[in-house]
Amino acid sequence: MNIHEYQAKEIFRSHGIPIPDGDIATTPAEAEALAKKYGGTVVVKAQVHAGGRGKAGGVKLAKNPKEAREIAEKILALTIKDLPVQKVLVTPAADIATEAYVGVIIDRASKRATFMVSPAGGIDIEEVAAKTPEKLRKLAVDPRYGLQPYEAMELGFFLYDDVKQVRAAAKIMQQLYAAFVASGASLAEINPLVTTPDGTVLALDAKMVVDDNELDRKPDLAAMRDESAEAPSEVEARNANLTFIKLEGNVGCIVNGAGLAMATMDLVKYYGGEPANFLDIGGSSNPEKVVAALKIITSDPSVKAILFNIFGGITRTDDVANGIVTATKKSPLKVPIVIRLTGTNEEIAVKILEENGFTALTDMDDAVQRAVQLATGKEAA
Amino acid sequence: MSIFVDSGTRLIVQGITGRDGSFHAKQMMEYGTTVVGGVTPGKGGQKFEGTVPIFNTVAEAVKATSANTTVIYVPPPFAADAMMEAADAGISLIVAITEGVPVMDMTRVYPFVRERGARLLGPNCPGLISPGKSKVGIIPGRICTPGSIGLVSRSGTLTYEVVYQMTRAGLGQTTCVGIGGDPINGTNFIDCLAAFQADEDTTSVVIIGEIGGTDEQEAARFVKENMTKPVVGFIAGQTAPPGRRMGHAGAIISGSAGTAAEKIQAFEDNGIAVAKRPIDVVGLLKART
Known part of the structure; x- marks a missing residue:
């Protein structure tokens, strides 16, 4: 979950980081x-x-x-x-003498919270990493002991020569590490960390991304979510326990599982179409989830065809079929629908769909080609 | 042969009385997995399905049953503790199915488990199956069939799709392993590739990756430097936009890193045949066996 700069600053301040x-x-x-x-x-x-x-x-x-x-x-x-x-x-506004970069991320390679600092702050840190890697210093923190003072000092010396500033920066880094761990963050960033003409070290910007998996046990952080700053369709999806991301195309995709959802979008593109979205209905899906998913997809005017791709494992395909029937009875579809399902309770699902005038396909490629054809009005490439 | 699990696997189920745990414990027993016990604190002394003894702690379960493997279905807030408890009790393979484990917890679990010499698979993974021998986790048994191909994947249902296509085409599997879609997981592609290379019954390997991170790129270099068996790959997420988490916590393109194009390139540069569609895995395997 992203939080705003002012919210990240509140968190950083509560850990003692100097911020105007x-x-x-x-x-x-x-x-x-x-x-x-x-x-x-x-x-x-x-x-x-x-x-x-x-x-x-x-x-x-x-x-x-x-x-x-x-x-x-x-x-x-x-x-x-x-x-x-x-x-x-x-x-x-602060008078700025120098600008540095200080960030902490969860590094997948070392599997640890990892500091990245650079005296070349104020600009895009990825650019620094790509063009002048010698200006970037990394340090992976052992989670059992936390950031030790000598490690923070090493990072401080990489940024500044004046030992007063080094000590000030080292203190800020320990405070930032504390804020990072306490918040269950996946990223915490100060860009820029500045020095003023009188030598004071200050954080002028603050950025934090909180691990979504932390929100259940950190209600005060969960309360920082600003739904008005997110796309309404994505808010609706999250409230229905779906993962939804809006894209530019016109084939609306409803899939179970993130990997299969991405592969389905890719296959839409492969056959000459463009996916309108990423939508994962997740595992043990009940009919209500499918109803919610269809509601979100059909409210997007750019969707010209709807594609279901369900591989039943934990997900029961009859649940999905019941969801489709319920949703379309309530509000009949204005665009064509292609349904592919295979796996758990497939026979029951096919029967439910056919009794209600739908056709069910079992092959993923057939279904995607058909959906692309319906959305674009031409044969799939 | 197979990797990580086989007919010698003696499994306990942590969270055996929960909704998911009990359902999948039954499925694994029906498949033929040797389930020797379950763990639910406070329910020690009871029996699951009238036959499987339930224990209060993993240590008690190991002492009484000589279990060597555990599968974890406990809810996210308690999953990290369950993994550490299993490692401390001397379990050698820990399979964590639970989705939604905080990543900060995993930074502590990973070194803890490693120091105790255990292998962790997951979290947020479908588990693994050695068809005809043992299934640990949630991969549907009926879509698999015994054979000579090893498969490793970051995904769940996409794995099922590919395995299903392989099985329909008569290409059986030694072991299918789902390593999970989280940023920090216990077992990576390279661990599995090395095991498949060493397994004498595995003749070729399928690797299914997705956007985010650099695990596939590192796996590709490993294949070139250390493997003699043919490897076929697929990468999901070619149409994924940067900066957006595509369901899995680990599936996110940050900046210019972790794109599908970058990974496909790494596969091709290192001798891995890349399938354009999931179904193409079958043709590429057949051309190499």
Whole structure:
């Protein structure tokens, strides 16, 4: 789960990381009031779950409260990567002497929380890794002992020469590690970590991604989810325990299992079509899940054909068949549907479908070709 | 022969009285797996299905039954503890089916299990099956048939699809292993490839990968450097957009890394024949046996 910058900053602050003041505004007037309160120049930053918000015009300096109001008005009218900006963070501008990067991720290779730091901060860290790898330092933390002071100092010395700044940075890294572990994060990032002309080390930005699997046992983090900052169809899917991702094509796919769902999308493309979505109804699926899935797919006007691909293992195909019948009785389909199912209780499923006027296919390739043909109006490639 | 499980497998089921655990314990028994016990704290002394003894702890179960393998169906908040308990009790193969285990928990479980010399498969995996000998996990037994092909995959139902196509085409399997779709798992592709290379009954191997991470790229290099048996591959997620988690916690393209194109290239560069569609695995295998 992504959380906003201002939320990540709250978490980081609670672990002692030095971060300038800041507050949220949802209207230009609120932004103006905050700028007045802080005095001097402020930064107005779009709070949206999309990278590259700076390039999209979502981060701007304002010299006075009036300008803060005008800038907030513009940013609040922006849509960045299809997501409308609904909140801005207003924070006093800091004088910056140097910018560094500090991040922690779960590294799959070492299977540990791993620090990545670079004195070349403020820019895309992947670019640093690709072009100037000597400016990037990695350190995998042993989960049994945590980040040791000497390790944090080593990382600090990679960023700064002045030992005061090294100590300040090392402390911030231990605080960041504590925040990372306590939140069950898969990523925690400060970009940039700055020094001011008087030598103070400060975190000017904060980013955190929380492992979805932690949310059940961390209700305070789960409460940070901002559904208004997500695509409505994806929110609806998650509430129905489905995994859904909207794509650009016109073949609506409903599949059980993530790997098979991806392979189905790929096969749609292989036969000359474009998938409209990724949708995984998961394991032990009940008819209600199928009803919810069909509702989400049919509410997308770009979908020209619906494709079910179900390989029954834990999933009972008769459950899926019952779901299809229930859903289509309630609201008849306006686009053609192709159903492929095989596996657990296949015979019962086929009988249910045929009694209700549907045809069931057993072969994945046949079904995908048929769906592509119906969506595009031409023979599959 | 086969890898990891065979007729010598003596299995206990952790979470045997739960909904998933009891259902799959029965399925495994019906398949012919030697299920010697179950573990549910507080239900020690009872019997499952009137025959299988239930214990309060894994240590008690191991002492009483000489179990060497466990399969875990306990809910996510308790799964990490269940894995550690099994490793501490001297179990040598731990198969964790549970989906949704926090990754932070796995950073602690992984070194713990390793230090005790146990093999962990999963979590969030369908388990494994050596057709005709033993099934541990949830892979449907009827889609498999004994034979000479080894299969390793990060997926569940996509594995079933490919195995089903193979079985229909008369290509049986020594062992099918699902390593799971999480970012941190106990057994990776290379562990399985090495075991298949060493297994004298396995003549060729199928590897099914997906977007996210670099495990497939490393596996490809391993194949080139260490394997003499032919390997056929498939990668799911060619149409997946970057930055979005495609169901599995591990299936996410970050930046330019972990794309299907990158993995397919790595396979091809290292002598792995790549199937364009799941069904093409069959043709590629037949051309190589």
